[in-house]
Amino acid sequence: MAAAFVGTFSYTGDTWAATNAAGIVSLIYLLIFLYRVARPPLPAKWRWWTRGIGLVTIAGTTFFWAGMYSTTTWQVETLHTIHKVIFHGVSMDLLRTKGMKILSTYATQNEANKLSIGEIFRKETTLANPDSSIIEIAGDNRYRLFAEAVTDTHVVIVCQSIIRIDGELTTFKNFDGRTGMTQDRVVVTKRGVAYEIQN
Structure with a gap:
């Protein structure tokens, strides 16, 4: 995870790209972990419960992550637009x-x-x-x-x-x-x- 974050950030200089790369590595790790845990000799009932809870947790985290990314991107774009409007207003006056x-x-x-x-x-x-x-x-x-x-x-x-x-x-x-x-x-x-x- 740390290697994915540092490697991506070093290459792109983008914090969100690095965070997304670390998130993808974490997701792959969790899916492998879930697969290894939810198999025999664990009883079938517990396997289904483990898979269900694991998948719901992963889906919820992914949804929250996507929402947070979308909100942050929107805030950055809005702030940039405000900066441009202020610049052109002051520039016009000067x-x-x-x-x-x-x-x-x-x-x-x-x-x-x-x-x-x-x-x-x-x-x-x-x-x-x-x-x-x-x-x-x-x-x-x-x-x-x-x-x-x-x-x-x-x-x-x-x-x-x-x-x-x-x-x-x-x-x-x-x-x-x-x-x-x-x-x-x-x-x-x-x-x-x-x-x-x-x-």
């Missing part, structure tokens, strides 16, 4: 706030000294360091904003979660080099702000 601030500054400029969208972004945005695309966010270390593209006509800002939150596509290439994580972005032009859920 990106749209940043985008609307740039657009508002652009729209209210003096015509004589008008700056481009990209120039306004550079003027109003603090980067982690001059060579970095990471935008500093005051007081929030759970999310990270990146300047994906900055030109005179448009600015593209990407938002990712620092902790891993898997998105819909496992093969999606995130801006920071990781794969499969949630990611949103906003595109700011003089015409407006376009928000997009990328993964």
